[in-house]
Amino acid sequence: MSWFKTTKAYSVINNKCPRCHEGDMFLHSNPYNLKNMDKMPETCPVCGQRYFLEPMFYTGAMYASYAISIAITVATFVAIYTFYEMPIFWFVITATTILLVTLPFTFRWARTMWINFFVHYDPEVAKKVKAQ
Template identity: 45%
Template sequence: MLKKGNKLYSILTGTCPKCHCESMYLEKNPYKLGKLFKMHERCSTCNTKYKIEPSFFYGAMYVSYGVGIAFAVAAFVISYVFIGTSLVNTFIAIVATMIVFLPIIIRLSRNIWINFFIHYDPKIAK
């Protein structure tokens, strides 16, 4: 389905955007909250620097807003439209979804943000 060379591969797996060979994060599991933001300095395969400049990932906050809205809309549609819960229960479902998926939203946003600036290079990939 998803193969190396596709930006979606890097975004969903959290791998290096240039070679897609190594995870950018020290801990792959985003629910280990103490290590949620911990990243390798560089890719060991292609030597790509992940933090292009100081505060580089502040831009990911703007992306996280859009990703969060997508998760909230999905929670609304599932709970209100498909399941048919009341508006109060739908609101609770949206809040619960946002809390539960916060680590995933943060990681996805960072992955999307870095993939705006670094592009896959098939010559480097193994």
Template identity: 35%
Template sequence: MNNEEKKPGYVSSILKLKCPCCRKGNMFLTKSYSKHLMKMRDHCEVCGQPMEIEVGFYYGTSYVSYIITVLLSAISFVGWWILIGFSYQDNRFLYWVVTNAIALIAMQPYLMRFSRTLWLSFFVKYNQGNIFKP
């Protein structure tokens, strides 16, 4: 059997908020949701990949975050429709709106970090050598 390390998966590394270059280093300074929620490392602790490619690089994450929240809302809408249903006679649609809003607000800290990780992964390729090469 091969003694080489197994290549980390793309999806699992993005979900775990890891560096897209080496897929091992953490992108954010803290794992807890404190006042430094969005504070990122300057460079990856493992491979040295810069976390901010250029000034204003992460403005594009607002589009990614918007798409993700719309998809999550659509999924919850379909799930609510199938499991509970909607009716004109009661407030089930209003209950879905409130439930969906609360769920999105609760997930927002993770979604903001996830959007940044996903956005950076669009522009940085996986480097198996784990050494940043500009």
């Protein structure tokens, strides 16, 4: 599975730096620590990659967040209507509950996904980081 560590999916799922895939994107590892769930260091603690590429950089992460939320809603819809016959009202309640419960993850994945559009994995940096 070492090939997986070089993919953007690894960076996004684990909220790791998009350049070295080692440094954490968020200061606190528990996303349900709601008070601190959005706290990020200015730079990667391992390779020094800047996390805020420009002012208001993560405003664009709303697009990624929207895409993730739609994916969760569609998956909920398919799961509910494959296994249960339930009125649309209960689908809305269930989907809303799932979206609220997964919100801290969605928030973080959206930010990591967004920076991954602009910063790419650098095997040379990763090699240097591992050598230290």
